Amino acid sequence: DVKVTQSSRYLVKRTGEKVFLECVQDMDHENMFWYRQDPGLGLRLIYFSYDVKMKEKGDIPEGYSVSREKKERFSLILESASTNQTSMYLCASSLQDGYEQYFGPGTRLTVT
């Protein structure tokens, strides 16, 4: 079974802090994704990566950056956390373009 893990289930940070969210997949998938999910807005893509050190902006990249130094790990970075970044963050991976996406358990981030 494909397994996608995220470093934290719940996280509370203060405004202005630098925040790292980590995602690891164990199935040698090429593609990895970061989404955020908010009530009434559904899932929105922040960034995705189709190879090591490669990244593409999604629909809402502002205020975020990403890092993919190893194939299995994709990190989402909030350079200076703000209250409007309070959300559920979901990581996903897929073998290649067009293949099934598998999601991690999510990280609920609260910025105070």
Place this chain on the structure above:
Amino acid sequence: KQEVTQIPAALSVPEGENLVLNCSFTDSAIYNLQWFRQDPGKGLTSLLLIQSSQREQTSGRLNASLDKSSGRSTLYIAASQPGDSATYLCAFLPGTASKLTFGTGTRLQVTL
């Protein structure tokens, strides 16, 4: 831009009923379609993937169909159980990209 609509937004049925969840989309140039379930506060679990060349996929009590000409997909759940209570999301992969477009979901409650 692809728009994805899921109707109804919420549904409550008694245990044992067969039910259909609907998903409609505006652009027929899709690569594949994926159905997910999401339990409260959790990540997404992939249920079924239908390639654009297929008309349906089955997994246990679940059957998903795809009709590109009418811009619709349906998820059929047979003999519903309380454990089926969750939010169900459909998502489309467009023909030229790896970014899923998600519907807003149907919240299902199966009562005893």
